[in-house]
Amino acid sequence: MEEIRDQKTEKEKKKMIFDIRINPPTTVAPNPAGWEGYDKNVPHMKNAAPFLNQPFSKFVEMLTEAGVTRGMLITGPYQKIEDHPKHIKSLMDQYPGKFVGGVTIWPQPNLMKSVQEVERAVKEFGMRTILLRPFASMAFANDRRFYPIYAKCAELGAVVSIVVGINFTGYANLEYANPMPVDSVAAEFPDLKIILTHSGWPWAAQAVAVAWKNPNVYIDISGIGPRFIAMDGAGYEPIFKFGNSILQDKILWGTDWPLTDQKRSIAEVMQLPLKEEVRQKWLYKNAMTLFGLKD
DSSP states (O other): OHHHHHHHHHHHHTTTTOOOEEEEOSSSSGGGGGGGHHHHHHHGGGGGGHHHHSSSHHHHHHHHHHHOOEEEOOTTTOOSSHHHHHHHHHHHHTTTTTEEEEEEEOOOSSSSHHHHHHIIIITTTTEEEEOOGGGGEEEEEEEETGGHHHHHHHHHEEEEEEEOOOOOOOTTTTTGGOSSSSSHHHHHOOOOOEEEOOGGGTTTTHHHHHHHHHEEEEOOTSOOOOOGGGGGSSSSSSHHHHTTTTTTEEEEEETTTTTTTTTHHHHHHHHHHOOOOHIIIIIHHHHEEEEEEEO
């Protein structure tokens, strides 16, 4: 009986899926300016408002139907939310143990205010991740304005997710989204766990190099169709080649919903020619390890 129970447990574990990047919908009016540029370059984002403006319970039902068992809820430019940490905490409390939370912090002219925002988000509301968008500040990730934030996150044990790779924000130059500057950040803060978003594309090779060199750096594949990862000429070849071998413990699956759909994205991951044990790491195990969570 014990052996049968163990086998069932392993079978159930294979069904576990963790979405590392979810922009949750709210009944608050969405912010169309938040996806300006995306509506022209990502076709379905032109009509994103109905997706973002729905009850959270309905969205969770959709996640369950898609097979997502856990995930990270984040705040970004899509919604008009006044108190981001409080809002995410309220959603997490509706489904205890299902979600971890992350909020965006911007570097303020008075950097201590940014540090205080980090401390409040982590200590008061239990946020596990601080998201940074250096490109939106016309800065590289190793700009010294971000260092007090990195230091506070390292002190509190919070993960930092740094937006790198392509974005369609009209006012921000793509050069600021190159993942290479994260190398010096990871080296100077070896205890700080860092996520590079969106595979770093079109700098996928650079993202792989930074993650390979630094034990504290991970790569998420959110916001893209996983089918492109193994597609010749798409530019994601380093993610597939090294993510299926030396970096198999560093790749995190996610959707950045509503940029990509969970059901379709999971189906595409299932079609990738990955080792089965690697597939489970990408979809679930690596995220659980990153956050120190247990099944």
